[in-house]
Amino acid sequence: MLDLMEFGERSPEDALAQWRAAPKNPVHPALAQWTEHALRGYLTAAAAVPAAPGVPPTGLRPVSRLWARQRGPVKPGAPDMYEEMVTDRRYAGHGVRELRLVRTGSVKDRPRDSVEIALAVGVLAGGSPVLSSRWDRNPLTLGRYERPRLVRLVEIGCVDASQRILFEGTCEEAYAVYDERVEEALDRIVTGDAYRPGDNCARCGAVADCPAVPSVPGLLGISRPGAHRRSWSVTTGRSYRRCPARAHLEDLLLPRDTSAEDSEAVVRGKAVHAWIESRHRRTPQRPCTPDDVPGPPEGWRYEKWSVTGLQARLGIQMIADHALVCPLRDRPDDTEVHPEETVAAYDPDADVVVLAKTDLLYRVNGRWTVRETKTARVPDEGNLLEQHPQLALAVRLTRTGVLPGDGHCGVELERLTGSGPVVTELDVAAPDVVSEAQRVLAEYVTPWHADARYPAKAGPACADCPFTRWCPDAADGSGG
Ligand SMILES: [Zn+2]
CATH class of the missing domain: 3.90.320 (Lambda Exonuclease; Chain A)
Structure with missing residues (x-):
């Protein structure tokens, strides 16, 4: 529905109506009720996020392309290339790149993982638009890199229209969060051989x-x-x-x-x-x-x-x-x-x-x-x-x-x-x-x-x- 609104220029009511009328995947009545609530929660929270320095109140536009960056061998023995990509809601304008992470619950539920924050702001600072399909088995084709003046990571809780800024800073400040601790944690995730069967x-x-x-x-x-x-x-x-x-x-x-x-x-x-x-x-x-x-x-x-x-x-x-x-x-x-x-x-x-x-x-x-x-x-x-x-x-x-x-x-x-x-x-x-x-x-x-x-x-x-x-x-x- 956010896609319909941001890229199809529909009003929230039209987006909801179009989504409800879609014949595929009939949704449970309770899921439909929750989704409508979540959409309104997102819009309310997004409107309450303070504008970034130097950006007029509606100065950010939605970005349809994903952002990703490619990094060469991080250390000897590591794969030739890592690709890091951010999804969720993306916005840009006036030299700012903003990523909004969407939570079904509240931003007060639990703190966001510091490794996740570092990874996201690293991509915001150094990433380029993704031109190829994310599901392609080949390396991603990336568009031209435009260095942002400021990057912001925001999270939004749909259940209570809550929001908070997780990071706001220059590219240098964003790269600085990506320290050894983060690299070690990512290494464990990428090479980890543990299975965690569950939900x-x-x-x-x-x-x-x-x-x-x-x-x-x-x-x-x-x-x-x-x-x-x-x-x-x-x-x-x-x-x-x-x-x-x-x-x-x-x-x-x-x-x-x-x-x-x-x-x-x-x-x-x-x-x-x-x-x-x-x-x-x-x-x-x-x-x-x-x-x-x-x-x-x-x-x-x-x-x-x-x-x-x-x-x-x-x-x-x-x-x-x-x-x-x-x-x-x-x-x-x-x-x-x-x-x-x-x-x-x-x-x-x-x-x-x-x-x-x-x-x-x-x-x-x-x-x-x-x-x-x-x-x-x-x-x-x-x-x-x-x-x-x-x-x-x-x-x-x-x-x-x-x-x-x-x-x-x-x-x-x-x-x-x-x-x-x-x-x-x-x-x-x-x-x-x-x-x-x-x-x-x-x-x-x-x-x-x-x-x-x-x-x-x-x-x-x-x-x-x-x-x-x-x-x-x-x-x-x-x-x-
Ligand atoms: Zn016992």
């Missing part, structure tokens, strides 16, 4: 060949791909069950309202989880002990979670109880622990990236086990796989060899309750456990996979939904 895998064109994401045809038991590649986790499944629209908006990473507050028990659960995770991350690693607990008992805080009263005392008791069943308790030197490990697999039949965010993956005595930890004052009884679908997913990932241990990775549930700790190990080789896990998984995945519209299920699910502001169907009326 972005479904947007990655190489996922089918990624060594960190094993391909498992039939993992989900669905034989036809959906409309496009997506990722699925137990969180997706739970959200979808509450409201299909919510699962979709989570997947789109739309900004959330923070007003939807967790209950005291949920906060206590998160605090206990975070505390135990931090104990398992210690180096050298050592077992959790019953006296290593947060305090004081009437109220304590860990990371961003604070608990008081009953929940505070219960949380301390749960943490102390965990020491009795801590996987590190017997052989701390011989045990390998990976807290909060994300395990990813790709199902080419369903065209879905499956993400398992495990609480703890550990190896003791050569045997791998995945452990899910749940905190509840009163332990749940009944069908564990039904109540904890992450266990069903873990069984499936064990059986298909995605988890380490060649099909023999153990699956455990640790329950920290008001009456003590309980660890239950599932028999992952038992046919009834295997088939039940598959059934539970299918109940979550099948309706989600078949859905391409994600209708909102307005009602009680809206009460704690962080997206009601964008949702025209939200029950409380705040969305529309």
Whole structure:
């Protein structure tokens, strides 16, 4: 829409109407509402950015060409040439080059990465217009370089029309930010050999060949791909069950309202989880002990979670109880622990990236086990796989060899309750456990996979939904 306005000279209303009428990619009603809000947020923020020195208020014009620069071998052994390019919104005039980075959220959300700033202002100072296609495999063809008098890097938060200037200075000042620290960080990015499977895998064109994401045809038991590649986790499944629209908006990473507050028990659960995770991350690693607990008992805080009263005392008791069943308790030197490990697999039949965010993956005595930890004052009884679908997913990932241990990775549930700790190990080789896990998984995945519209299920699910502001169907009326 900004392109339509800046290069097609449409008004915001015309641009919105043209975008809404475009027949390709029908968008979700909540995404449409958010996009309109974001466009207006961008325009308001852009109008509030103070003019650069020596530039009249509307003296910058939009630039359609990308800017890039090419740099020869940075050091011995490095590739012959690096190309650095900036996208986002570009403006120029009166000797000034300005790049506006667009954020979906607010500029107050988190500070911008200093390496990113250095890279961007380096290109603003030394870059030329890109004349060839950015997707061409050949080196970019660049136009004539015109040295700017001043370069500016601005960021804009669409959700709250916020803006701030990240850098304003001469070319020399811009090059000076690009120091050794930045070069080292870029080196690590360019040559880095680490794989970080996670939420972005479904947007990655190489996922089918990624060594960190094993391909498992039939993992989900669905034989036809959906409309496009997506990722699925137990969180997706739970959200979808509450409201299909919510699962979709989570997947789109739309900004959330923070007003939807967790209950005291949920906060206590998160605090206990975070505390135990931090104990398992210690180096050298050592077992959790019953006296290593947060305090004081009437109220304590860990990371961003604070608990008081009953929940505070219960949380301390749960943490102390965990020491009795801590996987590190017997052989701390011989045990390998990976807290909060994300395990990813790709199902080419369903065209879905499956993400398992495990609480703890550990190896003791050569045997791998995945452990899910749940905190509840009163332990749940009944069908564990039904109540904890992450266990069903873990069984499936064990059986298909995605988890380490060649099909023999153990699956455990640790329950920290008001009456003590309980660890239950599932028999992952038992046919009834295997088939039940598959059934539970299918109940979550099948309706989600078949859905391409994600209708909102307005009602009680809206009460704690962080997206009601964008949702025209939200029950409380705040969305529309
Ligand atoms: Zn422990």
